[in-house]
Amino acid sequence: MSTRRHVHVLAVLPPRVLLLDLAGPLEVLRVAGGLQDEIAFTVSYVAPRPSTRCSIGLDLAGAAGLPDRIEDGVLVFLPGSAVRGLMPWPQAVDDEAENEAIVSWLRDTIRPTHTLVMVCEGASLAARAGLLDGYACTTHHANCGKLAAATPLAQVLDNRLFVEDRNRLSSAGVTAGVDLMLHLVARWCGPAVAVATARTLVVYLRRGPNDPQLSAWLEGRNHLHPVVHRAQDAIAADPARDWSLAELGRVSGASARNLSRLFQTQTGMTVTTAVNRARLALVTDLLERTGLSMEQIAERAGFGSARHMRRIWHQYHPHPPSSVRRGATI
Known part of the structure; x- marks a missing residue:
């Protein structure tokens, strides 16, 4: 059934x-x-x-x-x-x-x-x-x-x-x-499906003011390189995974060194930056939609600790993660 x-x-x-x-x-x-x-x-x-x-x-x-x-x-x-x-x-x-x-x-x-x-x-x-x-x-x-x-x-x-x-x-x-x-x-199907849908429609630049958790999923998609897209798809599907260059290279069909070079050339960012931004997008989603503690959210998003999560968060946001939760509407 x-x-x-x-x-x-x-x-x-x-x-x-x-x-x-x-x-x-x-x-x-x-x-x-x-x-x-x-x-x-x-x-x-x-x-x-x-x-x-x-x-x-x-x-x-x-x-x-x-x-x-x-x-x-x-x-x-x-x-x-x-x-x-x-x-x-x-x-x-x-x-x-x-x-x-x-x-x-x-x-x-x-x-x-x-x-x-x-x-x-x-x-x-x-x-x-x-x-x-x-x-x-x-x-x-x-x-x-x-x-x-x-x-x-x-x-x-x-x-x-x-x-x-x-x-x-x-x-x-x-x-x-x-x-x-x-x-x-x-929201309905998950960010990986939104990524794949946008790619199918050749809509690579995702726009969404006040919705950074979604723009992060499709950021750096304004290219047509299949190797880099495969790596980005893998990250979007499981941002919490411990993504090494070697593992992403295996998934995308390139050597670690070549993937690193292609990623920077095609997206304008490093693989580490892409992984961190995807994880922060997941953090934002969990803050808005759950009552999990900061430690639980950090673990689910692939960070080693809440302290590590906050350190990466402040590289991209002027406000603390807790402000997202306070401003969330249920």
Whole structure:
């Protein structure tokens, strides 16, 4: 009997949906679903009309109507829409009627048991439904003022690629939606799967302000050298392991000396730095998500002691590890 867990994503299609806002993040899920066997992603599409014309003039057909209710645990995905498209559009009044139908549906349907993920102008629809009141959020930099006016009870951050506040996640739009979905894949499936997904999509530079534990997993990935990628994959999969150059060379198919040279050339950092940064990313994750002591965290992350962990930590962070725990939200 299969024990594979399922994540159900309900994608809501507004009129003039920006195709990259929609396709980019969902391609992340498609790729991630094929790279591991623990979680399966299911995507359903709903819209006010059966056919929706997207930003590049293509009609997207086959979406179901807006449902009367959504099961608990569903992730509701709101992509943005374009002001102008490449092809003739229906009258603007038709767009507003459809947008208002989505806003009304969101207001009546979204509950605390649902996760709301917004890309670009998708946040505006959620704001109009009152779903961002009391939350931090963001949108495309050109629309932050408009979003703040629409939801004065929200904290709109105008210098962020994406923002996560409890079960509300919003991004600046377009490619930032890919960053946001990689962030979620790392949480659901682990950083190694996020790394592999990004590599498959040729997204080697991971962006994620205020989320250094994830940027560390993909830092130094802006290259195409298979030997170095194999070494980086091994480190990401098990950062706590005692990685010697000889062992990493065996895993990646290079001599220790050649791997050391390639790693520095391709990533701009040493193997030791890469291992330490991956371990610190794991430390941050454990601090935020567990109540383990510093000694227990140091052991799980591959450091010899809490003192050793703190010494390495202060090479990269101005604040102590304990500040991460104090600022964490459960």
